[in-house]
Amino acid sequence: MISIKGLTKKFLIQHKEITAVDDLSLTIKKGEIFGVIGYSGAGKSTLIRLINRLEEPTSGSVIIGDKEITNLRKGELRNARQNIGMIFQHFNLLWSRTVSENISFPLEIAGVPKDEREKRVQELIQLVGLAGRENAYPSQLSGGQKQRVGIARALANDPKVLLCDEATSALDPETTNSILDLLVDINERLGLTIILITHEMHVIQKICNRVAVMENGKIVEQGEVIDVFLKPKHSVTKKFVEQVMGNEEGDLTEIIDDHSAGKLVRLHFIGETANQALISTISKQFNIEVNILQGKINQTKLGAYGTLTVQILGEIEEIDRTITFIKEETSIEVEVLAHA
């Protein structure tokens, strides 16, 4: 659906050349939610603005559908942009226009007749859940409501692609979740391809199918969200995963010292298996006791994943049988940390 090839953007800042996006290639499938994560200065903001040419690329190409965006002339680009919605961190609404008038703006640009505009605006207001606020001005809305206006406005001309530039970074956690739910909803309902950039792993974990991790203008790691979470390879990715998982390695030595009886085992849950009632199964089936010491399970779009550190108490043979059972009968990975 979207293919980016060898995309490069160089800026001249005080006579020094800075490469914000460095020979980057990427393919995004139709209908998926693709996340790009990176720290500030990684070039992700520049990347998303290169896609609709708010920044002109130094070299490389962007192809959306069958249109080569990077080859279009000015007028053609303006038409193409009407099919690429964009939402922003600071919403960028016109304060002089009401909610309805803001949503109507892209329709005015596209030359939609007035009565049709009004009908479409009403639909969009329903879609984003802003009924009753049509005549409010942006200054009378909360951050979440403003972003809903932003989303409605971006969807007005029925785009195929939605670009989200740090769309939830200015919102509190609860509002962030409701906006993310809305994005998933429109992704499923309208079959929209969504590209979002963020510095919050939480956002990626919650709604993305695939993720790319950016550093210094390059993609250092990409793949299915769950794979990236489970086996982060690059150090930047590891840091982002720690954002939501916490750093487990740190206080483990203390746990091992305190729990010298039985066996200390770490269970890795991958994908959907986390729903199995593992702990109660093994404690019923085997003559052992399970003591949960530490753990964290996260829900992603593709299922739950995470780790549990447990202490298994009982006869050594019984414990070994339990571990063999988990290894062979479930898809949970077992790692034995210490013996008694």
Next chain:
Amino acid sequence: MLKELFPNVVLEDLLVATGETFYMTLLALVGTVIFGIILGLLLYLTSNGNLWKNKGFNYIIAAVVNIFRAIPFIILILLLIPFTTFLLGTFRGSNAALPALIIGSAPFYARLVEIGLREVDKGVIEAAQSMGAKTKTIIFKVLLPESMPALVSGATVTAIALIGYTAVAGVIGAGGLGDFAYYYGFVRRDFDVVFVCTVLIIIIVFIFQFIGDMITKKLDKR
């Protein structure tokens, strides 16, 4: 009572002078706003980082604006006499004051317009671009509406400066309260005339300021 306090004030003459002041101020204001917005837009759009970024063009407009702002109004009005004569066939009267009033205050207003436009959120312009808006659409549907309170309060400041300028325009026989106060009051040593004219000018200034503030407040939805 009024006759005793202000023995030299002739009501009809005073009304005519007040009318002339309003006439010149309002007409000059319309011209100033039109030319000022055009110049201000050009100053803004051609400046660094904006839609029509053009260093050379920006420099030329800025130079023209600065030159006309630098010339004292009394000199400007005299310098423009040949131009006014060419335009209107005469250089005397209220209408003859208009070119000088507009040329004198449009550059001043243009700077206020430029400042107002610079306050428009760059993100909003970017959002409009991301929707595929033409430059024309951005000017008329984003830049001007979003800076409207600044444009109106700038016009209010300019209108009040214009009231002062109309008094100076008395040197070419433009009429108005300032002219009236000088020739019929100060020159004849009839200071009651000077006093009444001054009070009227103050009232006019207050009226303009009040209306300007009211419109600005009504427009500002931030």
